[in-house]
Amino acid sequence: MADLLKKPVKLALIQLASGADKSHNLSHARSKVLAAASQGANLIVLPECFNSPYGCDYFPQYAETLLPSPPTASQSPSFHALASMARESKAYLIGGSIPELDPATKKYHNTSLAFSPQGTLLATHRKIHLFDIDIPGRITFRESEILSPGNKITILDLPEYGRIAIAICYDIRFPELAMVAARKGCFALIYPGAFNTTTGPLHWRLQGQARAMDNQVYVALCSPARDLRASYHAYGHSLVCDPMAKVLAEAGESEETVFAELRGEEIESARGGIPIDTQRRFEVYPDVSQGPCKFEE
Ligand SMILES: NC(=O)CCC(=O)C(=O)O
Numbered sequence: 001m002a003d004l005l006k007k008p009v010k011l012a013l014i015q016l017a018s019g020a021d022k023s024h025n026l027s028h029a030r031s032k033v034l035a036a037a038s039q040g041a042n043l044i045v046l047p048e049c050f051n052s053p054y055g056c057d058y059f060p061q062y063a064e065t066l067l068p069s070p071p072t073a074s075q076s077p078s079f080h081a082l083a084s085m086a087r088e089s090k091a092y093l094i095g096g097s098i099p100e101l102d103p104a105t106k107k108y109h110n111t112s113l114a115f116s117p118q119g120t121l122l123a124t125h126r127k128i129h130l131f132d133i134d135i136p137g138r139i140t141f142r143e144s145e146i147l148s149p150g151n152k153i154t155i156l157d158l159p160e161y162g163r164i165a166i167a168i169c170y171d172i173r174f175p176e177l178a179m180v181a182a183r184k185g186c187f188a189l190i191y192p193g194a195f196n197t198t199t200g201p202l203h204w205r206l207q208g209q210a211r212a213m214d215n216q217v218y219v220a221l222c223s224p225a226r227d228l229r230a231s232y233h234a235y236g237h238s239l240v241c242d243p244m245a246k247v248l249a250e251a252g253e254s255e256e257t258v259f260a261e262l263r264g265e266e267i268e269s270a271r272g273g274i275p276i277d278t279q280r281r282f283e284v285y286p287d288v289s290q291g292p293c294k295f296e297e
Pocket residue numbers: 048130131168169170171173193194195196199200203
């Protein structure tokens with residue numbers, strides 16, 4: 001079996017408390033990223049919409065322009081803040097997500113930026129599946145009223161370690177995306193996210209464990225801290241699952257950083273013991289990629 005993870009990597013998930021003041025959010029994120037790095041983290045993750053409150057009313061107000069890349073500091077203060085946090089901390093940094101305005105299409109996106117320890121942009125992921133749900137009496141949310149979806153799966157190589165995938169929050173509910181990333185050799189699937197207090201208790205941990213169990217990879221979910229004064233109450237509970245779907249570390253609801261060491265042997269041992277990755281019978285399963293399957297008697 002090829003080594004998916006060449007050497008252990010210390011992962012840190014920063015469950016950040018963000019508010020309305022973008023420059024404060026950026027400097028606060030910096031202090032937490034540097035603190036995580038000082039505790040040995042090599043791969044650091046921030047939450048969805050880490051530079052702003054989360055909500056449709058906020059996306060246009062906080063949106064930054066990332067294209068053409070690299071943007072100027074006035075086009076995207078968050079891009080430059082993240083690049084220098086990565087450089088200063090000498091760690092890989094998955095910069096949660098930020099609201100983005102594409103100047104060519106005039107469309108808004110929910111976008112994650114990943115940087116190398118040298119501060120170079122490695123990848124950009126635009127949330128593919130927009131968070132549109134309606135649970136009567138509990139929560140109605142329609143990201144698609146403001147945002148447009150991205151159209152690509154985001155996989156990036158960390159040369160000393162291996163390959164990871166980045167997707168954002170609601171993207172985790174689509175197991176096909178996780179399966180493609182795992183079958184392309186990712187050792188970890190990283191999801192900056194912001195579940196809420198209705199769906200979080202039901203599904204957040206379950207989704208993380210399910211994606212880890214199905215694919216026998218590490219899965220990390222990084223939430224904002226819960227703020228009951230905000231219009232959207234994030235669930236919190238940032239967590240890391242191992243390739244056997246065990247939860248290695250989990251935050252509470254307040255601001256907190258959780259750490260976990262990821263090791264290639266754990267992936268090998270999960271796949272050696274339960275070899276579903278080589279036992280799949282693709283010739284038996286109908287192709288669901290083009291829409292619903294017709295069931296023949
Ligand atoms: N920000 C999001 O995509 C929230 C997703 C969510 O809460 C869910 O239940 O799914």
